[in-house]
Amino acid sequence: MYYYIRLLKNTPLEAVIQEPFKMVFTITTDLTEKFYESPCKLRCQTVVRTPSTAPGATPDDTIMTVMPQGLSQGYSLDYDPKIGYCSVDLRMAPCMTIYDECQIVLSLDPAPYTSNNGKTLVAPPEYEILPAWSLPIHLKPAPLNFSKKTKHRKVNKKYLIDTRQDLVERYFKLPPHLTGVHGPGRSLLVREDANEGFMARHIWDSGVFMTKYLMLPDSWLSKYMKQQEQDRKKEALEASMADMSVSESTGAGSTEASTTAPTATSIRPKRVCLELGAGTGLVGIAVAAAFPELSVLSTDLDEALALMQQNVDANKALLPQNNMKVGFLDWAEKDRQCEPVEILLLADVVYNDLSHEFLLQTVLDYSDERTKVLLGYKFRHEAEQQFFERAKAHFEIELVHEQDTMQLFVLTRKPASSSVTV
Template structure:
């Protein structure tokens, strides 16, 4: 059964830097990965400090009615209850303030589904909302917030501090054996700089199969085409120990791929290579692709039918005897499925994975002449 997936998403994230006792606003909603549909029922949501080394830090929330009523939150122990009400347009403005006896610390705040609920083993803090519907609600983390001492002016004079400048990004966090994967994404709508259903579905599949001992990327060379935020390639590198992972996309995605690679733990010894690659016949400059590719990762790359032929051209020169293709696909338009017919015309065999609780379709693909699927 395919379970729908909705995202808590920041329209206006918290600031990257804020003074102690300086109020700030967070504007958020709950919507699909495309942002084309907000969730239509009330949902219990909570926020809390998710990571902070300073035990004196407190988070305050101001009510919509009085703007002064507040709750006190101690790190790690208490969650602040928020209301998601689709009757008010599905967009919520939450006013927060951070208190601390010692500033110059850093923290993150997480917005997630409240209440006792089934949690996903891979998508950290992702909860299964079971009311009239059954759907996953993916949480959103703020980027690290730098907490500063109040300015001398605001200490001397009782003034209302101006609203600090909001961040332009948020984080999604996934669980791997022995650690986590942190992925930054842009708060505004974009194609290459967002986390999508297929990326999360692919990571969940990789986790399940590696835990069962069925899937083994150890000492393999992986390449991801259309990496976007690089979620899948980074997750594969931290879930197993491949020799090298090539992350590729168009030039506009290079910055966020490099940003997310930089968030990987320093003890990870997998070689990560970020490169710009335009799909089509083999380009002249591919000297960076030194070793034969064992696994090609494709995640949500079929939405543009105009790119199907050049994607197939790319696969034709990448695929060798040992190469297998792992594809995660979610139908946006029925016409996209012509890609599978084109694969067969180019002598590829396609096997669909049958697993429970998938949020997308998963396929293994290999050339018939090399087939051992």
């Protein structure tokens, strides 16, 4: 289970140096049905990006620098669960004048949880609290407009676009073995709706849970991919040796040799990973970055695709093989042309019991006995169990990982369930 810092009144698109703007924040669960119950201190910081000068850096590579004095009123904010919705007026400090834009990051302040002489001052939160990043804010110097009577500076309201951002960013650190591949300091970035909107445009607990776990070097998927690679090499070698044996027995120039030589049949020529109900694309991006040998297709309905594509584009530095695409897929669509894939990804997709029949049929359409279905699940209500009861008729279901209220299952088709309609 995770908690999320949410910007209910988000940062503006533009901010004038030293002029206040209001931000309203809270801390809730993924579906915002519950506030974080303990008071805590949050750290509010400004971050600026500058082009990277590291060898091999691309024009898109930047260095993020925290500006400790970027806000005039300091950076410590209090979260009070009794109030729930906390409001604060922020001002960009004069030192930010030299920058064109910045981002505001709201995160849990670690200072109260640091140890003093080996003793913890305050018990750390039981659950992880995910920080919220604003989108870049365009900075403008305050125009000097003096009144003859008061000699006070006035702000020209027409000078500023008073429009709030509608998205927030979440960052997920890559495990050490992937930073060696993609470069130190890189993180996976996903944008989501700042406020309530389409459910598909938000990240959910199971997606975060799967993202963090599947990228680990000892995850179930990592072990599976390593085993598959060994099997592919072994089968290719056996096929080559069999081909040589047939050639020797029939004659090197025989056309029969090329038609009777055994080929690798248990390993798919195309390694495709299909994500259903992908939402923001978080899990698909993580899998594509961690396993570039897979071609990942993340799918959802129309309302999710634009943001999903935006997230894929934002992570192109992690996807140098361009091995991820997004696409439309309606589970209720009939008579679709399907081919089984190697991996199916599903994260938090069984919450709506009315869609269970369509979801299960879609999983059956894109799977066979060799397909591995990875289903991330967080219990929300009893009706969700109906999906698992239906799935048992067609799949062997194995629990491979769990973390408090979240579980990861691997589903494998039973031999007798091929070409089955729900």
